[in-house]
Amino acid sequence: MATKSVALITMSLRPARIGANVAAFVQPIFQKAFSAGNVDLAPVDLRDFNLPIFNENVVPAMVPAFAQFEHEHSRAWSAEIAKHDGYVIVIPEYNYGLAGGTKNAIDYLLNEWKGKPLVVVSYGAHGGSKASEQAKDILGGLGLRIAETRPQLAFADPHGEMAGILAEGKVADASRAKWEGQTDQIIKAAEELKELLLQPNDPANAPTA
Numbered sequence: 001m002a003t004k005s006v007a008l009i010t011m012s013l014r015p016a017r018i019g020a021n022v023a024a025f026v027q028p029i030f031q032k033a034f035s036a037g038n039v040d041l042a043p044v045d046l047r048d049f050n051l052p053i054f055n056e057n058v059v060p061a062m063v064p065a066f067a068q069f070e071h072e073h074s075r076a077w078s079a080e081i082a083k084h085d086g087y088v089i090v091i092p093e094y095n096y097g098l099a100g101g102t103k104n105a106i107d108y109l110l111n112e113w114k115g116k117p118l119v120v121v122s123y124g125a126h127g128g129s130k131a132s133e134q135a136k137d138i139l140g141g142l143g144l145r146i147a148e149t150r151p152q153l154a155f156a157d158p159h160g161e162m163a164g165i166l167a168e169g170k171v172a173d174a175s176r177a178k179w180e181g182q183t184d185q186i187i188k189a190a191e192e193l194k195e196l197l198l199q200p201n202d203p204a205n206a207p208t209a
């Protein structure tokens with residue numbers, strides 16, 4: 001098959017976020033799984049797009065066929081997402097659900113990724129299971145094809161580690177060791193994404209041209 005591009009997107013935005021370290025942890029695992037399958041992995045950082053709370057007048061469902069975004073930040077985010085064939089999103093859990101920044105970034109998009117496959121990788125005190133579930137429901141509802149395996153990376157000692165996590169975005173050795181034990185699950189998610197990339201898109205989910 002022609003080479004496909006998968007974006008590995010760091011979604012958290014805190015200055016001392018741990019999200020970039022979580023993405024750096026999973027990146028080589030996805031990279032290795034993709035290397036045999038003509039799939040390129042492209043790191044993308046939501047922070048680079050400086051998205052304000054959704055401030056477009058148009059409904060993203062109408063872009064690009066019937067309307068255009070007014071703001072440069074929306075056009076840049078839209079263009080970045082549109083250029084990939086699949087996605088791995090790395091998301092934190094805030095307050096028993098999806099972080100506001102993640103939901104806001106999703107609200108800017110539809111046709112850019114509708115029908116394309118996506119893996120959800122979450123992290124949090126208990127692996128971010130609620131955020132993962134919400135991401136699956138929201139993005140699945142938008143017509144993306146969500147890989148069944150959703151790796152959830154929990155901190156080994158959430159209470160003991162939280163000060164370092166919040167102030168420095170630091171992954172404790174014990175957490176890293178715990179996540180290394182989930183390597184097979186991350187590989188499984190990567191294999192599912194590769195499989196989904198090969199399957200034709202459901203015409204009912206085709207982006208509005």
Ligand SMILES: Cc1cc2nc3c(=O)[nH]c(=O)nc-3n(C[C@H](O)[C@H](O)[C@H](O)COP(=O)(O)O)c2cc1C
Pocket residue numbers: 012013014016017018019020092093094095096097123124125126127128165166169
């Ligand atoms: C506002 C806020 C709310 C949080 N709520 C939860 C939560 O509900 N469940 C959880 O597992 N962790 C929660 N945490 C802890 C985060 O999982 C942890 O701080 C993680 O590092 C956040 O990701 P980030 O560093 O990439 O922003 C919360 C952290 C913040 C800052």
